[in-house]
Amino acid sequence: MNMTVRNMTAGDVDTCFTLTQALKWPHRREDWQLAQQLGEGVVIEEHGKLIGSAILWRWGDKAATIGLVIVDNQQQGRGLGKQLMLALLEKVPGYNVRLHATEMGKGLYEKLGFVTCGSIRQHQxxxxxxxxxxxxxxxxxxxxxxxxxxxxxxxxDQQAHGMLRPALYQHLIADNQTIVLENAQQQIQGFASLRRFGHGWAIGPVIAKELPVAQALITALMQGLGGEFIRIDTDGALPLAEWLTTLGLEQVDAPTIMVRGTPWTPQGMQAFGLMTQAMA
Known part of the structure; x- marks a missing residue:
């Protein structure tokens, strides 16, 4: 078997994008480029052909997320997903690692030490x-x-889910519409970003102390988006999903939150909306 696992480079993005297109995932080429720039990916090649990929995002020295775990449709059932995961987990010993699993992937992740600790509601x-x-x-x-x-x-953001993400927020503030709600003492009570993603627009992260703050941020970002595609991914344990349904954003998926390590306990702020299911 002439198979190689190696680190992902920017030159792999086009092929990875093609893999997700074959699986009918919504990611644009630009979404892949950002994911690769902020993360540490690995790919599997066989006879020089890229047939699988996955990305790890290291958020500080204690927390990480894994996502965009993809294996070519024609190569399923060969244990390639496990090889990709092991290559990434070797990079972060001792970290709390979070991912969002499909039903198909849960069994593999459980064997690698991940435990279920909730679910995500994808509304759009x-x-x-x-x-x-x-x-x-x-x-x-x-x-x-x-x-x-x-x-x-x-x-x-770190209070909400334990992840330290300065590079991500440089991008969100500079290149996207990010808004904040603050009190008279100029203390920020919540913030959210609107950005291009997938089929249209995504709102997230949405970080807030309370539900009314999250709702105000989301509706403020929706102004001017009548008729547009909008997606929000929210933690199923928080009371946002039912409200999103009243706005016409139906639930279309519910991946499982899995963590290897100690799940984070929010410290004042809550993550009402994710950046992406991969990056959390």
Whole structure:
């Protein structure tokens, strides 16, 4: 068997994008490029042909996520997913590692030491039928995020799920629409980003202390998006999913949250919306 596992490079992105297209995943080439830039990927090649890939994102020195674990449809059942996972897990001994599993993948991840600790609700609409009104909680003000907010957003994000993601937030503040809600003392009570992803627009991360703050951020970002494709991924343990349904964003998937290590306990802030299911 002439098979090689090696680190992913930027030159692999086009082939990985093609693999996801074959599986009918929504990722654009630009989504793959960002994922590869922020993460550490591995690929499997056989006779020089790329037939599988996966990416690890190292968020600080204690937490990581794994996603975009893909094996060519014609190569299923050969244990390639396990090889990819083992290659990534070797990079982060002692880390708390999180992923979101399909039913098909759960068995493999359990054998590798991952345990179920919740589920994600993927909500989306092909065309937002009615743009909801924005209701700002009393005594809070809405504004755009600026570069000076970077360190604060990174710290609040880490409170929500234990991941330290400064490079991600540089990207979100500079290249996307990111907004914050703050009180009269200029203390940020929540923030969220709107960005291009997949078939249209994704809202996330959504980090907030309370549900009304998350709802205000989401509706503010929806302004002007009537008729557009919108997606939000939320933790099934939080009370956002039912409200999203009332806005016309139906649940279309419910992957399982799995962690190898100690699941994070939120410290004041909650992750009402994910960046992506892969990066969390």
């Amino acid at each position: 609409t092909r065309a937002l039928a009615a743009v909801p009104n924005v209701v700002i909680p009393t005594a809070l003000q809405l504004r755009s995020a600026v570069e000076a907010d970077h360190a604060t957003l990174v710290a609040l």
